[in-house]
Structures are given as structure tokens and as C-alpha cells.
Amino acid sequence: MDAAQARPWNPDRRWADPLITLLVLLALLTAWGAVATRRGPRPEPQRPGLQARVQELVQAAHSLIPTLATPRPLLETPGAAFWDRALFSILAGDQGDLTTSRRLALQGHVPPGSTEAIFRRSWQAAYDLGTVPTPGEIDQLREPLGGGFAYSRLRARLAGRASQDPEPFRAQARAWALPRLVALGLGGFAALSLGFLGLVAGATLLLTRKGPHPPAPLSAFAMPGRALLLALLGWFVALRFSGTVAVLCLSILPFPKAMALPIAYGFHVCVGAALLLRAEGLTLREAWCRATPGPLPRALGWAVAFLGIAVASVFLVGILASPLVRGSEPPQRELLELVAGFQNPLTVLLLLLTIAGLAPLFEEWVFRGVILPWLGPRLAARLGERRGWGLAILLSGLAFGAMHLQPVGLPTLATLGWVLGWAFFRTGNLWTAVAVHACWNASVFLFVRVLA
Numbered sequence: 001m002d003a004a005q006a007r008p009w010n011p012d013r014r015w016a017d018p019l020i021t022l023l024v025l026l027a028l029l030t031a032w033g034a035v036a037t038r039r040g041p042r043p044e045p046q047r048p049g050l051q052a053r054v055q056e057l058v059q060a061a062h063s064l065i066p067t068l069a070t071p072r073p074l075l076e077t078p079g080a081a082f083w084d085r086a087l088f089s090i091l092a093g094d095q096g097d098l099t100t101s102r103r104l105a106l107q108g109h110v111p112p113g114s115t116e117a118i119f120r121r122s123w124q125a126a127y128d129l130g131t132v133p134t135p136g137e138i139d140q141l142r143e144p145l146g147g148g149f150a151y152s153r154l155r156a157r158l159a160g161r162a163s164q165d166p167e168p169f170r171a172q173a174r175a176w177a178l179p180r181l182v183a184l185g186l187g188g189f190a191a192l193s194l195g196f197l198g199l200v201a202g203a204t205l206l207l208t209r210k211g212p213h214p215p216a217p218l219s220a221f222a223m224p225g226r227a228l229l230l231a232l233l234g235w236f237v238a239l240r241f242s243g244t245v246a247v248l249c250l251s252i253l254p255f256p257k258a259m260a261l262p263i264a265y266g267f268h269v270c271v272g273a274a275l276l277l278r279a280e281g282l283t284l285r286e287a288w289c290r291a292t293p294g295p296l297p298r299a300l301g302w303a304v305a306f307l308g309i310a311v312a313s314v315f316l317v318g319i320l321a322s323p324l325v326r327g328s329e330p331p332q333r334e335l336l337e338l339v340a341g342f343q344n345p346l347t348v349l350l351l352l353l354t355i356a357g358l359a360p361l362f363e364e365w366v367f368r369g370v371i372l373p374w375l376g377p378r379l380a381a382r383l384g385e386r387r388g389w390g391l392a393i394l395l396s397g398l399a400f401g402a403m404h405l406q407p408v409g410l411p412t413l414a415t416l417g418w419v420l421g422w423a424f425f426r427t428g429n430l431w432t433a434v435a436v437h438a439c440w441n442a443s444v445f446l447f448v449r450v451l452a
Contacts, residue, residue, distance in 0.1 A: 007281025008223040016226050023233035030240035034405050045081045048146050052084040053451040057184070059091045060149040060177035082108070083144050086119050090150040093127045093157075101127060115140050126157040133158075146452075149173045183450050187443070191311055198308030205426065212302050214428025215294035220377040221370065227279040228374060235272030235366070236403070242268040258347040262354045269362045276370055291369040291430040299427055303435035306423040310436055313415050321411040339448045348449065355445050360437035363400070367417065368424040368433045372396045376425070393421035416440065 048056070080088070089104035105123040110116035118137045124130030138158060145151040152173035156166035205211045221228075242264035249255065249263050277287060292299070339355070342348055372392055380388030397417030401410045420433040 008221075009227045009279050009281060010224055011226055011230060013226065016230060020226070020229055020233065023230070023237060027233055027236050027240070030237065031405055034240065035407065045083065046144055048083050048087045048144075049081065050448065050451065052080075052087045053146060053148070056087060056091060056146075056149050057177065057180055057451065059094065060173070061181055063094070063149075064174060064177060064181070082110070082116055086116075086123075087145060087150045089123060090145075090154050093123075094150075094153055098127060115144055119144075122154060122158060125161055126154055132162045147176075149177050152176060180450050184447075187447065187450075194304075194308040195312040195315060196308070197305065198310065198312035200308075201305040202309045202312065212298070212427045214426075216428065218373050218376065218425070218428055219290050221280055221374040223279045223281075223374070228276075228370075231272075231275035231279040232366075232371075234275045235268060238271035239268040239403075256347070258342055258344070258350060262350060262358075265354050265358055265362075269358065272362065272366060276366065280370075287369070288365070288430075291365060294427075294429050296429075296431055299429035299431040300435050302423070302427050303432045303439070306419060306432060307436045307439050309422075310416055310419040310440060313419055314412050317411050317415045339445055339452075343452075352442065352445055356438050356442035360434050360441055364420065364424075364430055364434045364437055367396050367400045368421055369430045371399065372421050372424060389425055393418055393425060396421050 085104045085107060089101045092098075092104060093101035101123075105120060105127075110120060118133060119141055121130060121133050122138060122141060125132040138155065141154070142151055145154070152169045156169035156173070159166040159169055201211075243260075245267045246260040246264040250257065250260060255263070273284065277284060280287065282290070339351060342351065375392035375395060376389045378388075379392050382388065383391065397414050397420070400417030400420070401412075401414030404410075404413055406413065416437075420436060423432045423436060424430060
């Protein structure tokens, strides 16, 4: 379907311009509020964070594989939460660095009788002179310490101090670490292979004329800029309020807490899709057919190459940006904690379908299926085909990264957005970008679940 068959919306500027101004102000206020909230004080996490679990698994590898070099000193995050420090203190004690272990374990004040106080008594019993807590008290530390390698090593040390056999707890530590190390080893090998493939594919596409080409010229969108701006601003405001909608739904309907993320995603997806379809005057089926011409197997086949390009590009950008973000918490910390916190298989599956299914489908349609083909022909008419589409890919990728409101993650997200835009431009089929985005989200999800 070409642009002439669409029935674009052309809002009257007399009311559209004031509404755009209002929506811009509302979008800026909500975005500023979200960023300010992330920078301000937050509730103390009740489990170790992702960076602490990575360190835990690294030390587990050094403990279980004697041929590995001596582990490096722990990378402590400034202002780390209590349970991150607690896990680090066990790892430092395991390395024999009792000075660091004591400092981390005894730093700050904890309420008497709290789980934090039980941990301190347990640490003192394990690494210093102290009375061993009861088994029931030690069991209370399983959840806040993550029930992994560090927790089992602490249990083993406490068992030795209580003249019990520590070997069952050491076996638990090995049983926790070994399958995770195997999974991450396989994942690392796959990532390296994809990165190498991405370097070859990227060089080939940049330096030669080989590679995919759209089966037909990319369809231009006929909607005026005012209609597109209204639709995008309306969707962004809905996105910022989607969490509030989810909370309201859960307070009224007897849904489990895990439904918060699917409800929030579903709300802003419905609002955004309705507004953008109205702006261009298309049905959902017409819009999707326009964005996915050509055979599906071909689009998915090229997704493998562009996934490799994404892995290589993000890795290189991560190395360059690492001095600027060292010590910062990972992007989208709340989402990562949500993914790690649930254990029910059905709940985990629901989150996976939302994060690696619904999110890539909608976000790719918005940024690569609408914004990019709207910008590309207009900029190409002014700057020429190559420069115009290059600038369109750059701007749509930056918008994709900025939409997440994660300043620390902007280099990574924008780089991923540029690769996804390039994938759509070269193949002309949105399925390529959707498949790359879905694999990326699924990989992050599985990585977090392995460490959970």
C-alpha cells in the first residue's frame, strides 16, 4: 500500500498548536519527574543488585576452578545498599581480606532485632569472635542474600564454627554456581561469535554493495508533522502515566502483582497504536502489511547478521563510555529487580512475553515503522538520499534511547536504535528489526534470571 491510499489526519492548527504546547509541557514535566525520582533517595533494596550478583558468580568461578588466576579485588559500588555490602563482605572474607570484610559488614547502623542485625551477628560468628545464631535466624538470611554462592559459603563457615560438617553447604554453593557458570559460558561464547559475525557483516555492508535491499521503496507517510507530533506526544504522556494506570487496576481487580508490567505496557501500547493509526488513517492490518513487505524467512535470516552488528556496536560503545558510567547503577534497575524477584514459572513466562514480545513489536513499529519512514523521505528531499536517511536513522535512534529516560543507558540504547534503524532501512522489512530487538531483550531477561 502506498501513501496515496492512506487517509491521513490533518488537525486544525487553531486547536492543535495549543494542545501540542500543553502536551509538550506535560511530557517534559513527567520526564523530569521520572529522572529526578531516579536520582533521589530510594527505598533500600531487600536483595543484592545485579552488579553484586555478577561479582558473586565471578568469585564462585575462581573458587571452583583452581586454574583461574587470583580474583581481582571487589569492585565496590559507591553508596551500595546494605545487602550488596553484606554479600561483598562474605566474598571478601572468602578471599581472606578480613579488613575489607569487617568494614563492609559493620558499616552503618542497623535496628536491633532486624534481619540486618542477624546478618551482623552471623558475620561476627563466622569471621570474628561471636555466638553462632540459631538455624532459624540464619535461614532468614537466605532471601536477602539471594540464596546463592555467598549465602552457602557463609552457612558452611558457621557450620564449622558450630562443630558441624560444612561440606553440605559447600556442595550447595557448587550446585548453585556450576549451572549458572555453564549457562553464562555458553552465552558468552554465543555473544563473541555474534560479535565477530557482526564485525564481518557490518564491514561488508559498509564497504561493498552486497547485502539486503528493500523489495520495494520504503513507503512514505502522508500524515502532516502536526498529526505525528500530536500522536507521539499523546503516546509518551500515556507511557509516563501507564504505571499509575496499572496500580489503579491492581487496586480494583484481583490480579497478582506480576500483572503490573503487562497492564502498564498494554495501556500505553493501545493508546499509542490508536493515535498513530488515526494520524495516518490506516487500520492496524494495513499499517503492519506496509511495514513488512517481502518474504519473512529472508527478513529473519538477516536479523542474525544485524544482531551480530548490534552486539559488536554496543560492546565497542560500552568500552568507550565505561569511564563515564563507572560506579553507576545499571539502566532500568527497577525493571531488572522486577525480573529477578519473581520465581513462579507462569509469572516469569508472562514477563518474558511482555519484555521480549509485546515491547519489541510496538517499539519497532513506532520508531522504525513510523518515525523513520516519516523522516527519511523528507530529509532525503533536502539533503540527498544518503545523508537524509542517515540523519533520519540517527534521529530516530536518539529518540529511541531518550524515550527510556535512562541517562546512563543512553549510549547503549541509542546505539542499539541506530543498528535497528539501519536494519529496517537495508531490508525494508520491520520483522528484521523486531527479531533483533526481541532477541536482545530476551538475552538480557535470561541473563538476569540466571543471576536471580
